Amino acid sequence: MSTIAIATDHVLPLAQRDARSEPRVLRFLVIAFAITFLSVFVLLPLALVFVTAFAKGVSAYLDALSGSETLSAIALTLTTALISVSANLVFGLLAAWAIAKFEFRGKTLLITLIDLPFSVSPVISGLVFVLLFGTQGLFGAWLQQHDLQILFATPGIVLATTFVTFPFVARELIPLMQEQGTQEEEAAVSLGASGLQTFFRVTVPNIKWGILYGVLLCNARAMGEFGAVSVVSGHIRGETNTMPLLVEILYNEYQLAAAFSVASLLALLALVTLVAKTILEGRLEGHPASDD
Amino acid sequence: MTIEVRNLVKQFGAFKALDHVNLEVQAGELLALLGPSGSGKTTLLRIIAGLDWPDTGSVRFDGHDALSRGAGERNVGFVFQHYALFRHMTVFENVAFGLRVQPRAERPSEDAIRRRVKELLDLVQLDWLSDRYPAQLSGGQRQRIALARALAIEPRILLLDEPFGALDAKVRKELRRWLRQLHDEIHVTSIFVTHDQEEALEVANRVVVMDKGRIEQIGSPGDVYDNPASAFVHGFIGESIVLPVHVTDGRVRLGEKTLTLESQGSASGPSKLFIRRHDVAVGPAGSGLLEGDVRHVRAFGPTQRADVALHVGGSETVIEIDAPRDRGLKPGDVVGLQPRRFRIFAEA
Numbered sequence: 001m002s003t004i005a006i007a008t009d010h011v012l013p014l015a016q017r018d019a020r021s022e023p024r025v026l027r028f029l030v031i032a033f034a035i036t037f038l039s040v041f042v043l044l045p046l047a048l049v050f051v052t053a054f055a056k057g058v059s060a061y062l063d064a065l066s067g068s069e070t071l072s073a074i075a076l077t078l079t080t081a082l083i084s085v086s087a088n089l090v091f092g093l094l095a096a097w098a099i100a101k102f103e104f105r106g107k108t109l110l111i112t113l114i115d116l117p118f119s120v121s122p123v124i125s126g127l128v129f130v131l132l133f134g135t136q137g138l139f140g141a142w143l144q145q146h147d148l149q150i151l152f153a154t155p156g157i158v159l160a161t162t163f164v165t166f167p168f169v170a171r172e173l174i175p176l177m178q179e180q181g182t183q184e185e186e187a188a189v190s191l192g193a194s195g196l197q198t199f200f201r202v203t204v205p206n207i208k209w210g211i212l213y214g215v216l217l218c219n220a221r222a223m224g225e226f227g228a229v230s231v232v233s234g235h236i237r238g239e240t241n242t243m244p245l246l247v248e249i250l251y252n253e254y255q256l257a258a259a260f261s262v263a264s265l266l267a268l269l270a271l272v273t274l275v276a277k278t279i280l281e282g283r284l285e286g287h288p289a290s291d292d
Numbered sequence: 293m294t295i296e297v298r299n300l301v302k303q304f305g306a307f308k309a310l311d312h313v314n315l316e317v318q319a320g321e322l323l324a325l326l327g328p329s330g331s332g333k334t335t336l337l338r339i340i341a342g343l344d345w346p347d348t349g350s351v352r353f354d355g356h357d358a359l360s361r362g363a364g365e366r367n368v369g370f371v372f373q374h375y376a377l378f379r380h381m382t383v384f385e386n387v388a389f390g391l392r393v394q395p396r397a398e399r400p401s402e403d404a405i406r407r408r409v410k411e412l413l414d415l416v417q418l419d420w421l422s423d424r425y426p427a428q429l430s431g432g433q434r435q436r437i438a439l440a441r442a443l444a445i446e447p448r449i450l451l452l453d454e455p456f457g458a459l460d461a462k463v464r465k466e467l468r469r470w471l472r473q474l475h476d477e478i479h480v481t482s483i484f485v486t487h488d489q490e491e492a493l494e495v496a497n498r499v500v501v502m503d504k505g506r507i508e509q510i511g512s513p514g515d516v517y518d519n520p521a522s523a524f525v526h527g528f529i530g531e532s533i534v535l536p537v538h539v540t541d542g543r544v545r546l547g548e549k550t551l552t553l554e555s556q557g558s559a560s561g562p563s564k565l566f567i568r569r570h571d572v573a574v575g576p577a578g579s580g581l582l583e584g585d586v587r588h589v590r591a592f593g594p595t596q597r598a599d600v601a602l603h604v605g606g607s608e609t610v611i612e613i614d615a616p617r618d619r620g621l622k623p624g625d626v627v628g629l630q631p632r633r634f635r636i637f638a639e640a
Contacts, residue, residue: 183372183374183376184376184377184378184379186343186363186370186372186376187370187372187376187377187378187438187441188378188389188393189343189362189363189364190341190342190343190363190364190366190368190369190370190442191364191389191390191393191441191442191444191445192364192365192367192390192393192394192445193364193389193393194364194393197393201378201389201393202378205378205380205381206378206379206380
């Protein structure tokens, strides 16, 4: 031991560096690289979106946003997000509840199925609905007889969006609920609480930040979804265009300022989501759940 | 409240958690279910609580069928090993939970709830923690809060699943004395599960020793210690010297040596000789039934513990014995060992 101490005493003043950390040059290079990379690939494009949006002035920006096509796209996007996020919230809660609190056959299969939308290309997700509800599709004839329009209408867009975004809430809740186990629920039941009381007074409060986090991610994806929606929408102007679809159409028509004005709203949504996500992550970690 | 368990069977896949268990718990007693892990003790407790259901068998509270009622309708207080406190509620709200979820007609007024919770927190001597969250409490405090919460519904039966299992040794000792005192005060019929024999023997009125889903013995702490009913109980409770012997027509043979011991009616065949460590008199060579060479000696406190290789012929048999420190055993000594009490059980 003592010889080693003496050896370092000799080396330290010569090398002028602390053995515990990397050389300063290396540290500087790594950090500089990371910052440059982030700037070029993330910050610059994001800034460009806003710069291009305002390229023709604030009034042009506001005009672009208040056009009837844009307003209808915003309305459709919000409606779609509202319905699919609600549906996925209910589904995600039920699925996570079932998976975390009960043992049953086919549990692994259910978990795999929940992940399916993540592993399938969104375009294919869209195509599935065409095969189901299109004129030549499985239910096509029946839908036509009853005069029901699913494809190239709001229901199709909602279905496709719901399909693509359904893992978010479930995926967030399953590990959280599995980790928490069933003991608190058992305690509640043995204290005389009914099933509903147990759910709303014990289960939900324990996972509320997880729910919010899942809903937030689900919502971001629902509003931004392009591929699946593009396939089922039919791009009817003022009717079945969501915001991402409108951005593409405007861009293809060389209406750059208008395209980027709409895009700036989506970018803003992304930023808000990011901030909210950071705050929620703090909550999730600081939660007493992580204790013990 | 008495509890009557009849012919309880519970199987998890191929694993028999309970194998025709019969048990009667008297009103107001404090009963310990003692056994190694996997012996079925927790399963039995959960079935009594209504958190699990048996495959067959019956559970009766004061003669009334309990299995037809859910956990919430049985009026049973349950204390979990890992406390299971509601982590998003303050200590006060945790204890108040059982009162707040009662149907509106039966629910006490806010004032009454407040008084009751205060009483209970006083009872567990933690009223100063009422605004804290479970994560801010120590393990011992959490378990006392869990107990207060279970008592809030004025349970007719109190069930505790390894209540001190997650606590460190010192706190565990304090808490079990405290539980004993608490039970003397409130006298509710209580069952607690433990794998710690010391805990069971110290706290309970009666001890139920379980193994592999069966009850091996039911008796007072003194009874199960002094008169173990089976080889398992003898081996599980207290420290024993165990020697493999062979019984032939009432004669007991150890290795190649025949021991002048009564076979206690044990059937012929391979058997086990159990001697409590403190039931062995250590004397000079030739003074006892058994003889051996001292190998290692470890001294602590008033005793010294020695490994002794027995002179039995055949394979080497080493046992551990205790002797008073002033015996001054040294490696290489030859000692004579005389069992004062012993038990022989035929090998199962």
